[in-house]
Amino acid sequence: MKTTRLVLGLSLAALAAGCATGAAARRSGSAPVQTGFLFESLRDGGRTYLYAVYVPRNYDPARAWPLVLFLHGSGESGTDGAKPIIQGVGSAILWDVGAWPAIVVFPQKPTVESEWEQHESAVTAIVARTIARYHVDEDRLYLTGASQGGHGAWVLGARRADLWAAVAPVCGYVAAHQTGEPGMPPPFNGQAAELAAPLARVPVWAFHGEADDVVPPQETRDMAAALEAAGGRPRVSILPGVNHGAWDPAYRDGALRDWLFAQRRKR
Numbered sequence: 001m002k003t004t005r006l007v008l009g010l011s012l013a014a015l016a017a018g019c020a021t022g023a024a025a026r027r028s029g030s031a032p033v034q035t036g037f038l039f040e041s042l043r044d045g046g047r048t049y050l051y052a053v054y055v056p057r058n059y060d061p062a063r064a065w066p067l068v069l070f071l072h073g074s075g076e077s078g079t080d081g082a083k084p085i086i087q088g089v090g091s092a093i094l095w096d097v098g099a100w101p102a103i104v105v106f107p108q109k110p111t112v113e114s115e116w117e118q119h120e121s122a123v124t125a126i127v128a129r130t131i132a133r134y135h136v137d138e139d140r141l142y143l144t145g146a147s148q149g150g151h152g153a154w155v156l157g158a159r160r161a162d163l164w165a166a167v168a169p170v171c172g173y174v175a176a177h178q179t180g181e182p183g184m185p186p187p188f189n190g191q192a193a194e195l196a197a198p199l200a201r202v203p204v205w206a207f208h209g210e211a212d213d214v215v216p217p218q219e220t221r222d223m224a225a226a227l228e229a230a231g232g233r234p235r236v237s238i239l240p241g242v243n244h245g246a247w248d249p250a251y252r253d254g255a256l257r258d259w260l261f262a263q264r265r266k267r
Helices: 002-016 023-028 088-096 116-132 148-159 192-199 218-229 246-253 254-263
Strands: 036-042 047-055 065-072 103-107 135-148 166-170 205-209 235-239
Touching: 036 116, 047 116, 065 088, 065 116, 065 148, 065 166, 065 254, 088 103, 088 246, 103 116, 103 166, 116 135, 116 148, 135 148, 135 254, 148 166, 148 192, 166 246, 192 218, 205 218, 205 246, 205 254, 218 235, 235 246, 246 254
Parallel strands: 065 103, 065 135, 135 166, 166 205, 205 235
Antiparallel strands: 036 047, 047 103
């Protein structure tokens, strides 16, 4: 059954590639709304960014939908626009197309050496474009990411704490692990307390594998401690016996999804 779902998911991705219609047509229903994984591009800062948007099969423009921004890990960096969907939330959707009833955005970071915060302008523009094209509930915007994307979730979550209804970093780290891409804004090299201050009022659920030998689980513990010191009440799941691939149990278990969708932005 899972194999069938994966094939169907990949078929949707192939059929939907390059298909797009205008915002008015999508919202008014005057033209069919493309669903599945849609592959798109955006020009920002002199560079073309490729990204994917997942639109549920039962998308109805008459009602507002939650939006999830997923930031991938270093291994999915590149300029093909497709790899971001093979891990994390994308993988969970491919195995079960009904598992994440939301608009899900998958930007692709062009280089391994850069950190997500160096591409903040492009990520923000991609989210803004997606909100303009679909009927999105702007009080239900969720940010999550795995590994290098977990770091991105901590940093971008803190920088725009006013935007997110909840943030869910998976096996993320605090200070940048990469030197950063030259000619771009510098990566974050500060302390957990700097991120915790703005994030303290945002619901946070962080995941990490107890046996992670790539990003030590202490990174998540330190960030959680900083959030608590700042007055936050983060949820933390340290997964016994799990190495760096904490994204599979985190995203395929419905508990995180249900928790995310229950959160609404505090104004």
